[in-house]
Amino acid sequence: MLILSNEEISKLLSVQECMAALEPMYRDVAEERVLFSPRVDNIAPNPHPHAYYAFKHMGGTWPAQGVQALRINSDVVTHPLVAGKPRRVKQPLADGRWVGLVLLFSTETGKLLAMFPDGVMQRLRVGATSGLGLKHLAREKVERLALIGSGWQAGTQLAAALAVRPFREVRVYSPRRETREAFVAESRKLHKVDIRALDSAEACVEGADVIAAATSSMVRVIEPRWLQRGVHISTIKTQEVDAEVLGRCDRVVMSNRRQTKHYDNVMQGTPNVKAESARGWWNDGSVKVNFPDLADVIAGRAKGRQSDREITAFLNNVGTGLQFAAAGAYVLKKARAQRAGTELPDDWFTEDVHP
Amino acid sequence: MLILSNEEISKLLSVQECMAALEPMYRDVAEERVLFSPRVDNIAPNPHPHAYYAFKHMGGTWPAQGVQALRINSDVVTHPLVAGKPRRVKQPLADGRWVGLVLLFSTETGKLLAMFPDGVMQRLRVGATSGLGLKHLAREKVERLALIGSGWQAGTQLAAALAVRPFREVRVYSPRRETREAFVAESRKLHKVDIRALDSAEACVEGADVIAAATSSMVRVIEPRWLQRGVHISTIKTQEVDAEVLGRCDRVVMSNRRQTKHYDNVMQGTPNVKAESARGWWNDGSVKVNFPDLADVIAGRAKGRQSDREITAFLNNVGTGLQFAAAGAYVLKKARAQRAGTELPDDWFTEDVHP
Numbered sequence: 001m002l003i004l005s006n007e008e009i010s011k012l013l014s015v016q017e018c019m020a021a022l023e024p025m026y027r028d029v030a031e032e033r034v035l036f037s038p039r040v041d042n043i044a045p046n047p048h049p050h051a052y053y054a055f056k057h058m059g060g061t062w063p064a065q066g067v068q069a070l071r072i073n074s075d076v077v078t079h080p081l082v083a084g085k086p087r088r089v090k091q092p093l094a095d096g097r098w099v100g101l102v103l104l105f106s107t108e109t110g111k112l113l114a115m116f117p118d119g120v121m122q123r124l125r126v127g128a129t130s131g132l133g134l135k136h137l138a139r140e141k142v143e144r145l146a147l148i149g150s151g152w153q154a155g156t157q158l159a160a161a162l163a164v165r166p167f168r169e170v171r172v173y174s175p176r177r178e179t180r181e182a183f184v185a186e187s188r189k190l191h192k193v194d195i196r197a198l199d200s201a202e203a204c205v206e207g208a209d210v211i212a213a214a215t216s217s218m219v220r221v222i223e224p225r226w227l228q229r230g231v232h233i234s235t236i237k238t239q240e241v242d243a244e245v246l247g248r249c250d251r252v253v254m255s256n257r258r259q260t261k262h263y264d265n266v267m268q269g270t271p272n273v274k275a276e277s278a279r280g281w282w283n284d285g286s287v288k289v290n291f292p293d294l295a296d297v298i299a300g301r302a303k304g305r306q307s308d309r310e311i312t313a314f315l316n317n318v319g320t321g322l323q324f325a326a327a328g329a330y331v332l333k334k335a336r337a338q339r340a341g342t343e344l345p346d347d348w349f350t351e352d353v354h355p
Numbered sequence: 356m357l358i359l360s361n362e363e364i365s366k367l368l369s370v371q372e373c374m375a376a377l378e379p380m381y382r383d384v385a386e387e388r389v390l391f392s393p394r395v396d397n398i399a400p401n402p403h404p405h406a407y408y409a410f411k412h413m414g415g416t417w418p419a420q421g422v423q424a425l426r427i428n429s430d431v432v433t434h435p436l437v438a439g440k441p442r443r444v445k446q447p448l449a450d451g452r453w454v455g456l457v458l459l460f461s462t463e464t465g466k467l468l469a470m471f472p473d474g475v476m477q478r479l480r481v482g483a484t485s486g487l488g489l490k491h492l493a494r495e496k497v498e499r500l501a502l503i504g505s506g507w508q509a510g511t512q513l514a515a516a517l518a519v520r521p522f523r524e525v526r527v528y529s530p531r532r533e534t535r536e537a538f539v540a541e542s543r544k545l546h547k548v549d550i551r552a553l554d555s556a557e558a559c560v561e562g563a564d565v566i567a568a569a570t571s572s573m574v575r576v577i578e579p580r581w582l583q584r585g586v587h588i589s590t591i592k593t594q595e596v597d598a599e600v601l602g603r604c605d606r607v608v609m610s611n612r613r614q615t616k617h618y619d620n621v622m623q624g625t626p627n628v629k630a631e632s633a634r635g636w637w638n639d640g641s642v643k644v645n646f647p648d649l650a651d652v653i654a655g656r657a658k659g660r661q662s663d664r665e666i667t668a669f670l671n672n673v674g675t676g677l678q679f680a681a682a683g684a685y686v687l688k689k690a691r692a693q694r695a696g697t698e699l700p701d702d703w704f705t706e707d708v709h710p
Contacts, residue, residue, distance in 0.1 A: 003703050035397045037412070038617050042390045042423070044416045044462050053462040055416060055423045057392070061399045061408075068397070068410045068429060072458070073710060074465040090709055095701060099465040100710035103427070107399050107408040110429040110454040117706035152709055262393050262617075346450060348358050348697070351472035354445055354507055355428060355455035 001349050003342040004116035004335060012331045012340065013121065015159040018128035023298060025326035026132070028064055029258065030299030034322055035061035037070075038260045048091060051078045058259070060321030061107065062329070068105040069325035071118055075099065079218065083175035086218040104328045112349040114332050114341075118324070119152075121331070125323040126316060127156025129255050129294065130212065130234050133314030135164040136297045136304035137253060138210050138232040143168050146208035148201060148222065149215035150174040150183035153236055155190075157214040162191055165210070170195040173204035174215075213240040224248050229309045236316045243286035250310040253302070254317045257293040261318070291315070356704050358697040359471035359690060367686045367695065368476065370514040373483035378653060380681035381487070383419055384613065385654030389677055390416035392425075393615045403446060406433045413614070415676030416462065417684070423460040424680035426473055430454065434573065438530035441573040459683045467704040469687050469696075473679070474507075476686070480678040481671060482511025484610050484649065485567065485589050488669030490519040491652050491659030492608060493565050493587040498523050501563035503556060503577065504570035505529040505538035508591055510545075512569040517546055520565070525550040528559035529570070568595040579603050584664045591671045598641035605665040608657070609672045612648040616673070646670070 004012075013021075028034045037059030046053040056073040075098070076091040092098050100118035105111065145167045147154055151174070161167060170193055174180040180197040187195050198204040205211050205226045212234040213221050220242045222233055227248045235241050246252060281287045292302030294314075305312055335341050359367075368376075383389045392414030401408040411428040430453070431446040447453050455473035460466065500522045502509055506529070516522060525548055529535040535552040542550050553559040560566050560581045567589040568576050575597045577588055582603045590596050601607060636642045647657030649669075660667055690696050 005703075006706055006708060035399060037395045037397055037410075038393055040392045040414065042392055042414065042416050044390060044418045044423075047463060053416075053418075053423070053465070055392075055414065055425075055460065055462075057412070057414065057425065059395065059397065059410065059412065061397050061410060063399045063408075068399075068408070070410075070412065070427065072425065074423060074460040074467065075710075076463075076465050092707075092709075093464040094461075094466040094705045095464075097702075097705035097707055098710055099460070099467060099705055101467065101704060105410065105429040105454070106449075107410075108402060108431075109448040109450075110408070110431050111449040112429065112454060112456065115704075117704075117708075117710070119706045119708035119710040122710050123708075342703070344699075347452070348360075349456060349470075349472075350449045350452035350454055351361055351474045352447075352452050353361060353472075353474035353478075354447075355430075355453055355472070355474040355477050 001112050001344045001346055002114040002332065002335060003344060004114060004340065006117050006120040008335065008340050009116060009120045009331055012334045013124055013327060015124055015127050015131065015156050016163050017330065018124045018327050019131050019160065019163070021326045021330040022125065022128050022132065022323060025062055025322055026295040026298040028062065029295035029322065030301055033063060036259050037321060038262045039318065040262045046076050048076055048093065051076050051091060058319060058321040060325040062322060062325040063107060065325065065329040066106055066108045067325045067329045068107050069321045069328050070103045071321055071324045073100045073118070087216045088218060089216065102324050102328055104332060111346065114328070121324060121327050123153055123156045125327050126153055126236055127160040129323065130157055130236065130314060130316050131160025131164050132294055132298065133253060133255065134161055134210065134232065134234060137251065137312040137314050138165055139230055139305065139308050142209035144208045145170045146205040146211045147172045148204065148211065148213045150180040151216065154183060154214040157212050158187060158191065161210065161212060162193060167193060171204045171208065172197045173201045210234065215240060220245065227311050229311065232312045234314045238315060238317050243281040246281065246287050246313065248311060249313045251305065252291040252313045252315065253297055254291045254293045254315045256318050256320055257291065259318045259320050356467050356699045356701055357469040357687065357690060358699060359469060359695065361472050361475040363690065363695050364471060364475045364686055367689045368479055368682060370479055370482050370486065370511050371518050372685065373479040373682050374486050374515065374518065376681045376685040377480065377483050377487065377678060380417055380677055381650040381653040383417065384650035384677065385656055388418060391614050392676060393617045394673065395617045401431050403431055403448065406431050406446060413674060413676040415680040417677060417680040418462060420680065420684040421461055421463045422680045422684045423462050424676045424683050425458045426676055426679045428455045428473070442571045443573060444571070457679045457683060459687060466701065469683070476679060476682050478508055478511045480682050481508055481591055482515040484678065485512055485591065485669060485671050486515025486519050487649055487653065488608060488610065489516055489565065489587065489589060492606070492667040492669050493520055494585055494660065494663050497564035499563045500525045501560040501566045502527045503559065503566065503568045505535040506571065509538060509569040512567050513542060513546070516565060516567060517548060522548060526559045526563065527552045528556045565589065570595060575600065582666050584666065587667045589669045593670060593672050598636040601636065601642050601668065603666060604668045606660065607646040607668045607670065608652055609646045609648045609670045611673050611675055612646065614673045614675050
């Protein structure tokens with residue numbers, strides 16, 4: 001049983017490799033050769049001020065690679081206001097750290113093959129998925145990318161966009177100057193492209209061919225008036241757009257329309273938890289959610305962009321255990337070839353009694 | 356993060372302790388102070404002859420003890436015929452071993468507290484749950500217990516029954532002489548009671564006050580004609596009885612009527628898998644499944660046995676993650692006090708990035 005660290009995973013998996021690992025999985029999604037488990041969110045009381053406990057897990061079976069993944073998050077969540085807008089913030093109460101884990105099992109022997117923290121892979125698969133959306137939905141010829149958000153997710157959104165389109169300029173906005181400037185400084189080291197931070201969202205999106213949101217916002221961050229002919233917008237959270245924004249789009253593709261969600265809590269009526277379960281347009285009937293998904297587009301069952309004038313949107317609407325199965329199977333192979341990680345005795349994770 | 360072995364758990368948890376750990380959890384179930392996760396079964400192809408891969412998980416949040424449990428089974432399953440009847444048999448393909456794991460998390464910090472194989476606890480919580488059913492449903496005065504089955508589950512069924520009622524005789528039947536005699540020899544070492552193996556199920560159940568099935572049978576093992584006035588019957592698998600048997604009962608209690616199940620497979624039409632998903636009376640409408648459950652009875656919201664003449668049944672119909680949360684929280688406390696188990700670095704199971 002192989003233990004991998006976030007650091008090891010970041011050395012083993014690039015956003016390009018992650019896209020290459022995800023693409024055949026999405027084809028198998030379209031062919032119904034995979035299994036989703038329902039994504040489960042359990043919400044329970046927690047003694048931390050204004051916090052609740054959230055236990056989330058999502059599974060994915062990918063027979064073609066003989067792998068079963070289960071991703072687990074055990075979080076203490078708060079919703080502080082940042083620059084006047086509520087965010088979803090996980091508190092690092094596990095000795096100053098967070099708890100997200102991926103478990104990979106073999107569908108051939110049943111064995112637990114590997115365990116690793118989810119953070120680095122989580123960010124790569126979100127970026128890679130948005131990148132695959134962008135590849136099929138953005139115009140071929142692009143100049144400028146506008147990035148709304150400069151936190152943990154923004155880095156892979158940027159890397160994936162640059163991997164699939166030859167952007168010449170990147171403009172970044174997020175509410176806190178310090179954060180966005182640090183992000184820009186860091187990104188300049190990684191990418192040979194003109195990257196600048198701007199003081200307002202309006203200035204950031206002006207003339208952009210692609211507007212990519214990468215925030216933890218609980219409310220809309222892309223304004224309807226920004227959507228000009230030919231633009232592609234991209235979100236990593238359904239709350240980043242709303243019915244008005246989607247109403248202006250000619251073509252919308254979701255990352256996944258097959259993943260069911262099961263949401264349960266023992267704290268009905270608690271304001272934070274209400275905000276959590278309120279998914280806006282996603283649930284309130286204001287938008288008919290019957291968009292095709294990435295698997296349909298990759299398998300050629302739904303269309304990507306059809307003209308330079310279309311306004312397109314890619315909604316990275318829900319994570320799936322299958323993304324971790326695909327990226328995980330790739331990382332595991334590479335880790336074994338390179339003898340990376342820490343091997344623990346298999347006997348600790350198997351048993352000699354028929355359970 | 357504490358790793359415990361089956362051997363350590365068997366030293367830390369008796370069936371009596373397990374019953375004591377489960378009882379307050381069941382009261383919280385009745386008061387809706389707990390959360391179930393849907394039990395998920397994913398079925399996928401496996402290269403072993405006549406086998407399929409089954410990935411199962413079930414979660415349970417018990418805020419009163421600050422614990423979140425997730426039990427995971429990663430099995431290769433076959434349905435061989437034993438003495439002419441089909442059984443569900445998990446193949447030990449993980450280097451000759453099986454894969455079932457329990458993960459315990461803290462709902463206060465999010466931390467993964469412990470990981471251990473499920474086998475020993477699985478058997479204890481099944482026994483303890485049937486024992487709690489028996490405590491509320493069997494007559495106070497009993498003489499003879501009939502046990503149908505002598506495999507892995509039979510031992511804790513026996514121990515739990517003896518813990519809650521003063522049986523003077525135990526009769527055991529299972530199809531294979533060798534197995535049942537070995538079980539009887541082993542049980543005689545553990546319990547000071549007259550225990551004998553019999554050659555037929557008929558002889559075994561004759562004059563029994565309680566008939567407890569503890570098999571892996573996919574078909575009925577308790578015959579309707581066996582149900583005389585005052586008897587209590589007990590099952591650990593819904594297939595062990597059918598509509599005809601239940602039709603003869605005056606009072607039926609389930610272990611759990613709140614746990615939802617989610618069943619999915621990529622092998623529709625495969626005979627074994629069809630047998631797996633066919634749950635007989637449970638799903639076919641032949642019995643209206645509106646029996647109260649153990650939580651109702653323990654909390655005083657439903658009645659246990661009301662007279663010596665009633666025929667009662669306890670259906671241990673579905674396992675829950677909450678049983679592992681309750682038994683697990685108890686074992687963890689005791690293990691820490693005794694410094695049992697193997698501590699692994701917490702850093703392997705936490706991360707310094709916001710996932």
